[in-house]
Amino acid sequence: MTIKTTSVEKKTKGFSDVIDITNDVEAFIKKCDVMNGIATVFIPGSTGAVTTVEYEPGLKKDIPEFVEKILPRDAYYHHNETWNDGNGFSHMRSALFGPSLTVPFENGKLTLGTWQQIALLDFDARGRNRKVIIQVMGE
Amino acid sequence: MTIKTTSVEKKTKGFSDVIDITNDVEAFIKKCDVMNGIATVFIPGSTGAVTTVEYEPGLKKDIPEFVEKILPRDAYYHHNETWNDGNGFSHMRSALFGPSLTVPFENGKLTLGTWQQIALLDFDARGRNRKVIIQVMGE
């Protein structure tokens, strides 16, 4: 049984930036030299999230527009009174989408669909170097 | 330690169809003959999702009505310009609900509540034979 953890850093623009991290996950599975198990992707920090999406230019715009509609940047958030940092919308979007994703792999290959990528969503109110945890557990 | 992966196919009607797959997950745990561990359910493809729900006729209507309200089928999506396939709403709903679910089991039994079922949500714009990955890891 192998359990290995790595972290990668991704430069983002914040504001619901969508970053394809599929290659990072695939590369780490290959490096771990395991055939079957799970890859867990986890975003440390409470203004990011991870999900899967068809990574193409249209959806990269649709995601920011959707979250702006249901959790607008300029709406009132109690969070902003706690720290006066103005990113209540970032925290709420992150809690909604969630920070963890678990993808099974088989014969060394993620069980993703053909048009399905693993995507980091950075909801923060500024560009960041965003850390992503990838953990492989399998044999 | 046992790691076993299977896939089941479910006939769906698309358009936020809700399909109970609890029995499939339970049956696979039994077949694997493991007592403690996790069952990971993963939907390959970027127009489906998995969550838990009390599987009853009312919520089977509430889920489609809710997603139609926050991500309407006929709204403008940039995605539809990329492929001209008109299912931008399906992709957005899928990214929001997410493609993976991890359920611990103990003494061979899923730790679900009494009125809680594992549900495949098919958000696609047509009926499909939808593949679901079930992976059991435990001992």
Place this chain on the structure above:
Amino acid sequence: MTIKTTSVEKKTKGFSDVIDITNDVEAFIKKCDVMNGIATVFIPGSTGAVTTVEYEPGLKKDIPEFVEKILPRDAYYHHNETWNDGNGFSHMRSALFGPSLTVPFENGKLTLGTWQQIALLDFDARGRNRKVIIQVMGE
């Protein structure tokens, strides 16, 4: 390889109460005496959820206000006709946020960000003693 499962009970006020359960998860990892692996947090029952959030008084109010906006308590839900129990909003909020969270740990420590806590969300229409499953798998 260690696989251990426990459950903790949390007294909640229902109605989108947000409860920090980070310490419970950390304590169980310590008790299991494992260094690397995953902690799976799972909420049995279809009116609760789990996510991560910066646990501070502002967001504890922002979460209930947000879910009240997109899934209002007094809206019409088909679910309420099935059981006449009036908590259709609770079920829908739970299905949206989801019942499971997987957090990798390394060197005995969860890979959470500094301002990121694991939070139980109780969407039920009454206070409860809410059971949370914590399972540690690692070595």
